[in-house]
Amino acid sequence: MDRAAIVHDNFLRRVAARDFPEGSAPAGPLSGHQAVALYRVQCLSRALDRQSRAMQKAGQGFYTIGSSGHEGMAAVAAALRSTDPAFLHYRDAAFQIARADQVPGQSPTWDILLSFASSSEDPISGGRHKVLGSKALCIPPQTSTIASHLPKAVGAAYAVAAARRHRPEHADMPEDAIVYCSFGDASANHSTAQGAFNTAQWTSFQSVPLPLLFCCEDNGIGISTKTPKGWIAATFANRPGLKYFSCDGLDLFDTYRVAQQAADYVRSRRKPAFLHVRTVRLYGHAGADMPTTYMPKAEVEAEEANDPLLHSVRLLDQFGAMSPEQALSVYNDTCARVARVAEQAITRPRLQNAKEVMASLIPPARSCAPTNGPTPERRAEVFGGDLKAHSEPQIMSRLINWALTDLMLEHGEIVMMGEDVGRKGGVYGVTQKLQTRFGPDRMIDTLLDEQSILGLAIGMAQNGFTPMPEIQFLAYLHNAEDQLRGEAATLPFFSNGQYTNPMVVRIAGLGYQKGFGGHFHNDNSVAVLRDIPGLILACPSNGADAARMLRECVRLAREEQRLVVFLEPIALYPMRDLHEAGDGGWMQTYPDPSEKIGFGEVGVDGEGNDLAIVTFGNGVYLSHQARTALQADGIKTRIIDMRWLSPLPKAALTQAVTGAKRILIVDETRHHGGVAEALMAHFHETCDVPLARVTAEDSFIATGPAYAATMPSKDSIEAAARSLMEAGT
Template sequence: MSRHLDLQARRLQARGEAFYTIGSAGHEGNAAVALALRHTDPAFLHYRDAAFFIQRARMVPGQDPLRDLLLSFAACAEDPISGGRHKVLGSRVLNVPPQTSTIASHLPKAMGTAHSLALTKRLGVAGQWPHDGVVLCSFGDASFNHSTAQGALNAAAWSAYQGLPMPLVWLCEDNGIGISTPTPAGWIAASMTSRPGVHYLACDGLDLLDTWRAAREAVHIARTRRRPVFLHMRCVRLFGHAGSDAQQAYLSPARIQADEARDPLLITAGLLRRHGVLSRDAIAQRYHDLREQVARRAEEAIGRPRLTSAEQVMASIVPPPRPSRIAPWQGTVDVTPDTLARHLNRALERLMGRYPHLVMAGEDIGRKGGVYGVTQKLQARFGAHRVIDTLLDEQSILGLGIGMAQNGLVPILEIQFLAYLHNAEDQLRGEAATLSFFSSGQYTNPMVVRIAGLGYQKGFGGHFHNDNAIAVLRDIPGLLVACPSNGADAVGLLQEAVRLADEEQRVVVVIEPIALYHTRDLFAEGDGAWCFTDPGPEHRLAVGELGQWGTGRDLAIVTYGNGVYLSRQAAERLQAEGIALRIVDLRWLTAIDHDAVHAAVADCARVLIVDECRRSGSPSEELVTGLVERGLDGRQVMRLTAEDSFIPLGRAATVTLPAAEDIVVRARELLGR
C-alpha cells in the first residue's frame, strides 16, 4: 500500500492533482518498527514512514489510512490531520503528531516529550500519553548531521547519563544518501556506537524479521530501563529523493539498478515464499489488487473539497481553548514598591504555586537564580524537577518545552539573551507556532518563553547581550510577543501569558528589558520613581491592552519597553517648555490593537513613535501604517528609531539607540518649535 501510494502520488502530480512526492519507497521496513510499539506510544515520524503509519493504523479499529493519506496527498480539506494545509503523516487517534518537513527539527521536541512522560507522573498530572510510554522519533542519515539533530541526541544522552528517565527510540533510517550527497560508509555507526548514555542497535531494514527483532529489543530497553536507544536501520532509497529529483543525473545506471535489486518488497516476497506464507502468484495478485484499489480511491480523493479561502487556511493558526487549571490564590501580596526583576520573581513564585502543571526550564535558572536573579530561590522551593537547569543549547531548551507542552504541561522557558535565540528560532517558527496549524488544532504546544533582551545595558555586552532585533518574532503567525516597561506591567503581562498558554493554548514570548530589571530611579538618584507596587495575583493585561501616562493633547508618544522609561524622562523637559503630552505604552508587540492605538492618539496634534528597535523591520513601521490607514495625516506622525546597526561594546553602546535627548529634539521638530 505504501509503495502504490508513492507511485500514485507521482501520477497525480503529473495531472496537477497532487502536490507531494517525497515517498517511502525502500523504507517500508519501518512497518516492523510500528508493530514493536504500542499505538499509544507517541511517534514523531520521518517523511518516509508511510508504512509505519499504515501499520499503526491497522492496530486501531476503524482506521482508513489509505483514504487519509490520499486526501493528504491531494491537499483536500477533509484530510483528517492537516485539513488540506500540508501533506503530513499524522493522526490524533494514532498518537502521531504531524511533522511538516523533518530536517531534524522534530528531534528536540521528541526528547522533550520523552522527558515529560516521567515528569507528569511525578507531578500527578494527567498527560496526553501513558507514563510508561516510549517515544519513537525517526529521521534520515542526512538529517542526522544537522546541528539540531546533534543537539537533541546530545541532550537526551546528557540527561540519561545523569540518570534522568528518557524512554526514547531514535530510529535512523540510513539509505546512504542525502538527495545527491553520499553519507560516508560507517559514519552513523561510528558516531553512535560508543555514545555515553545511549544504547546502540542495528538492523537490516530490508529484512522485516531482522527489523522486528531489533525493534522489539529497542522498545524493551527504552520502556523498561527508561533510557534512549539508537536504532540504526539500514535501508535503500528508491525513485530518487522526490518526484522532481532526477537521480540519474548523479547516480550511475549500475548504482540505480543495484539499489532496485535491494527493493524491500522483493526481499519480503522472498521471505513470504520461503516461510510458506504466500505463493508467487498470490503475492503478484495482492500487488495488482492493491494497485487498482489505490488508483480507484485516489480518483475519489481528488474529487473532495479543497481549501478555497484565506479564512479556511488560517482557521487553525490559533489553537482551540481548554478549561483553566489554576488554583485559587491564598497568600498575601507585598505592596512595597519594587523593581521589575523582583516583581517577576514574585509573580513566577505565585504562578508555580497556583499551576501544578507549570514547569520552568533554562540555563542557570535554578541554583544560580538566572543571570539577573529573576528566578532566585524558586528551585529551592519547587524542586529541580520543576525548575530545571538545562544544558547550554537553546534548540534543546525550546524543544524540551515543546515536547513537555504536547504532553499536557505548561512550560515557562528562559532564553538567557535575545541574541541567543537566533540560532534556535526555527523551534518557534517551524515547530511551536505551526503545530496547531498543521493539525487543525488537534495538537498544541502552549508555552511561555521569557527572553532577556533589548539594549541600554550598561557595562556589559556588546551585541551578544544587547540585541534589539525582534522582527524574527513578530512575523511568526499566531505567536504573541509582550514587552513590559515596569514591574507592575511585568506582573500583568506574565500572568496573562501563563493564562493564555494554559487556557487558550498559545505560544507567548515575553521580552524583558535587561536595562530595566534593577532600575529604581527615573529622574535622580534615590528618587525610586521606577519602582512600582505589585498589582496582585489576579492582575492581567489582555492582548492589545494599552498603557497610558498623561492626557496632554499637543503630543502623543507611542512606545514600549525602554522607550517608556526614556519618554518619561523626556516628558519632564517637554512639559517644562509648555508642551502637554501623553505617553502610550504598547505592552504587546504583536496582535496590536490598531483601533485602540488610533483612539489613544486621535485627539493629539502630533504623534511621535519612539522605537528602540532598528529602523528596518521594527514595530514603528506597522504603527505608522495602522495610523495612516485609519485617517491620521502622515505629516502628523514621526518616527524615532534605533539605527540599522549592531550594538557595540563600551561607551558607544547606546549611540545607535534613541536617547531621552533625542526624544526632546524630535518632539520639538515635530511640533515646529
C-alpha cells in the same frame, strides 16, 4: 519509463519468475500472520507512492516525496504500541499505515490520498500540507526534512517521565509510553539533530529517565549527497548514554526482532536508544528528481534490485506464510484499490481562500480546571520574609520573581527550564529562590543549548505541562528560533488545531545595559519574533505591568493554548530612579495576584492632546524622562505603552491616540525591520495627523561608553518631539 515504473515492472516480472534477491532466512518472533499483515502494509505504502506521482502528473496531486525503499518501517511500528508518541521521518508512510492497523476505525488509504490531493478533508492538516500524522494514532505532524523535530522528541520523552512524578491536568501520554523519533541518515548530521542526541546523552548520563527511541533510516544518501559508507554506525555505535541497535530494514523479520529489543530496552530501562535501520531509496528524492543525473545508472539499478518488497515476498515464501503468486495478487489488488479510491479523493473540496487557510493558525481554547490558588498559609510559607515586602516599592526583576512564584503556586503544571535558572536563579537573579521553593523537577537547569531548551519546552507542552523556558539573552535566541517558527508555531497550523504547543518563553533582551555585553548581551532586534504567525510577543516597561502581563501570558498559554514570548528589558530589571538618583520613580509595589493586563490592552499615561508618544520597553522609561522637559515648554503629552508588540493591538492603539494632534513613535529596535515601520503604516492608514519616529540605528550594539549611542535617548526624543511640533503648526 521513469524509475517508479521500472521498479514496478521489475517487481511484477521477478516475482512471477521467483527471481528474488539473496538474504537471510526468516528468523525471530514475528509470526506468519503478522508478516503477511506487514507485507500488505508495504504494498499499500508502495501503491500510494505510485499514485502520488500519477496524481501530480494529472495536476490532481501536490506531493511526491515517497516512502519507497523504506517499507520495512512497518515492522518498527508493529514493535511499538499505538499509544507511543511517534515523531516521524517524512518517508514513514508504512509506519503510519501499520500503526493504523493497531487502532480500530482507521482508513489510512483514504486519509493519505486526501493529503496528496490537498483536500480540506484531510484529517490531519485540513489540506494545508502533505504531512504524516494522526491524533488517533499519536503521531503529531512533522514537516521538517532537517531533523528540527528531534529536540521536541527529547522534550516529550522527558515529559513522560516528569508526568509520572507530577501529572498535569491535560497529560496526553501514558505513563509507560516511550517516545519514538525517526529521521534520515543525512539529517543525522544536522546541528539540530546533533544537539538533540547530545541532550539525550547528557540527560541519560545523569540517570534522569528519558524513554526515547531514536530511529535513523539509513538509505545512504541525502538528495544527491552520499553518506559515507559506515558513517552512521561509526559515529553512533559507542556513544555514552545512548544504546545502539542495528537491523536490516529490507528484512521484516530482522527489523521486527531488533526493533522489539530496542523498544523493550527503552521501556524497561527508561533510557534512550538509537535504532539504525539500513534501507534503500527508490525513485530518487521526489517526483522531479532523476537519480541517474547524479548517480551511475548501474548503481541506481543495484538499489532497485534490492527492493524491500522483493525481499518480503522471498521471506514470506520461505516462512510458508504466503506463496509468491498470492503475494503478487495482493500487490496488484492493492494498486488497483488505491487507484479507485484516488478517483474519489481528487473530487473532495480544497481550501479556497486566506480565511480557510489561516483558520488553524490560532489553536482552539481548552477548558481548564478552576484554580483558587494556594491557601494563605501555604503562600506565606513559600514567600517567607518576602511577603512583608509586597507593600513596598520594588524593582522589576523582583516583581517578576514574585509573579512567577504566585503563578507556580497556583498552577502545578508550570515548569521552568533554562541555563542557570535553578540554583543560580538566573543571570540577573530573576528566578532566585524558585528552585528552593518548587524543586528541581519544576525549575530545571539545562545544558547550554537553546534548541534543546525550547525543544524540552515544546515536548513538555505536548504532554499537558505549561512550560516557561528562559532564553538567557535575546541574542542567543537566533541560533534556535526555528524551534519557535518551524515547530511550535506551525504545529496547530499543520494539525488543524489538534496538536498545540502552549508555552510562555521568557527572554531577557533589548539594549541600554551600561556595563555588560555588546551585541551578544544587548540585542534590539525582534523582527524574527514579530514575523512568526500566531506568536504573541509581549514586552513590559515596569515591574507592576510585568507581573500583570505575565499572569495574562500564562492564562493565554494555559487556557487558549497560545505560543507566547515575554520579552523582559534587561536594563529595566534594576531600575529604581526616573529623573535623579534616589527619587524611586521607576519602582512599584507588587500588584494583587488577581490583577492582569488583558491581551491587547495598551497603557496610556496622561491626557495631553498636543503629542502622543507611542512606545514600549525602555522607550517608555526614556519618554517619561523627556516628557518633563516637553511639558515645561507647554507641550501637553500623553505616553502610550504598546505592551503587546505582536500582533499589534491596532484597535487599542487607534483609540489611545484619538484626539492627539501629532504622533511620535519611539522605537528602540532598528530603523529597518523595526516595530516603528508597522506603527507608521498603521497610523498612516487610520489617523490624519503628522507622524514622526525615533528609532535605533541599523547597527549592532557596542560595549563601553557608547552602549546607547545607536539607540533613542531622552535628548533625541525631545528633539524629535519639538521638530514634529514645529512641522505641525
